[in-house]
Amino acid sequence: MTTNHSIPSLDGIRAVAVSTVFLGHMGLAHIIPPGFGVTVFFVLSGFLITTLFTQEIDRNGSINILAFFKRRLFRLCPPLFVTLLIVYGLLYFGKVAGSFDLSVLASQAFYYHNYFLAHAEPGGSVEGLAILWSLAVEEHFYLIFPFVFTFILVPFRKRGLLILSAMLLGLVLWRATRFFYFESSEWAIYASTDTRIDLILYGSLLAFANWQGITQRLFALTMKRLILSLAVGGFLLALSVLYRDDTFRQTIKFSLQGLALIPFFYYATKMPDITIFRCLNSRVLKRIGVYSYSIYLIHYVVFHSLVAAEFSPDNLLILSGLTMVISVSYAALMHELVEKPAVRLSRNLRFFRSKSVIRCE
Numbered sequence: 001m002t003t004n005h006s007i008p009s010l011d012g013i014r015a016v017a018v019s020t021v022f023l024g025h026m027g028l029a030h031i032i033p034p035g036f037g038v039t040v041f042f043v044l045s046g047f048l049i050t051t052l053f054t055q056e057i058d059r060n061g062s063i064n065i066l067a068f069f070k071r072r073l074f075r076l077c078p079p080l081f082v083t084l085l086i087v088y089g090l091l092y093f094g095k096v097a098g099s100f101d102l103s104v105l106a107s108q109a110f111y112y113h114n115y116f117l118a119h120a121e122p123g124g125s126v127e128g129l130a131i132l133w134s135l136a137v138e139e140h141f142y143l144i145f146p147f148v149f150t151f152i153l154v155p156f157r158k159r160g161l162l163i164l165s166a167m168l169l170g171l172v173l174w175r176a177t178r179f180f181y182f183e184s185s186e187w188a189i190y191a192s193t194d195t196r197i198d199l200i201l202y203g204s205l206l207a208f209a210n211w212q213g214i215t216q217r218l219f220a221l222t223m224k225r226l227i228l229s230l231a232v233g234g235f236l237l238a239l240s241v242l243y244r245d246d247t248f249r250q251t252i253k254f255s256l257q258g259l260a261l262i263p264f265f266y267y268a269t270k271m272p273d274i275t276i277f278r279c280l281n282s283r284v285l286k287r288i289g290v291y292s293y294s295i296y297l298i299h300y301v302v303f304h305s306l307v308a309a310e311f312s313p314d315n316l317l318i319l320s321g322l323t324m325v326i327s328v329s330y331a332a333l334m335h336e337l338v339e340k341p342a343v344r345l346s347r348n349l350r351f352f353r354s355k356s357v358i359r360c361e
Helices: 010-028 034-060 065-092 102-109 113-119 129-153 157-180 186-191 193-212 223-242 246-251 253-270 275-281 283-308 313-348
Strands: 062-064 357-359
Touching (some): 010 275, 034 062, 065 102, 157 186, 193 253
């Protein structure tokens, strides 16, 4: 299976996304919204998974769904479970801030923390683990999208973009329905899978358009078209951040961000050697991108724990630096001791290699 390392700039984009989340959580949310970093992660996930699916179809004429589930299981669960074990162990010994509730832990471990947070009373968790809501959204996408791709998008390949566009329109209308009719809270709309999964589908839309050869016509690989496309994308992003109307923020905002990121992703992956994207492929950013999952898991816990240890607000720069050092060091150890062995184990397991292959020709 082709890995994301063969797609230029993706690890660098991951690094930018996790850095945005990190800086926002370090007290700069009024300048760098951490939620935007999560949005970038969402679009990246849809783009990567759909690209890999299209490559698998081109190579084998089929999608091995159970093999996909196996890869996701061994890629995502070991770092999460080890992190939860360590964090709650530290909680037991009084080394991190928070409290324990088995129902909260279950929601974190089994990927429904987003809906749990939307309906449960606050508390009962380690401070800093609320960010696991976003993992639930992505996991729900991984469970649903292989079947959507296999049984809807591929059989109707010529109309695949139209189908994805209809899904995206339906989801923004549903978000509006939840806001106006059901009067869902801002947090519920922000964190629920049914109101945020469209961000992941924007990445899928781009990957599917690449597969159909449509983006090659829409986004010409020229500096003039690149500047125009990025300018439009930048304007939409600025609008989504600066326009503060509550109705806009709860309905259209996320859709604009998904659309705005499409040209950035396209040109970053198709023209990685030009100046504005070259840094995304530097060794430093690629390494941070490799570590990004574990950095995301641990950084906010570290921050809250250091704050609980009575670091003065006057030392915010020192606090942020220490949080960064601990988080990156933790992620490096996690990568070597947990992530890499888990991936090797996944590759060595022979089941699922020839089973549950869905023909899509």
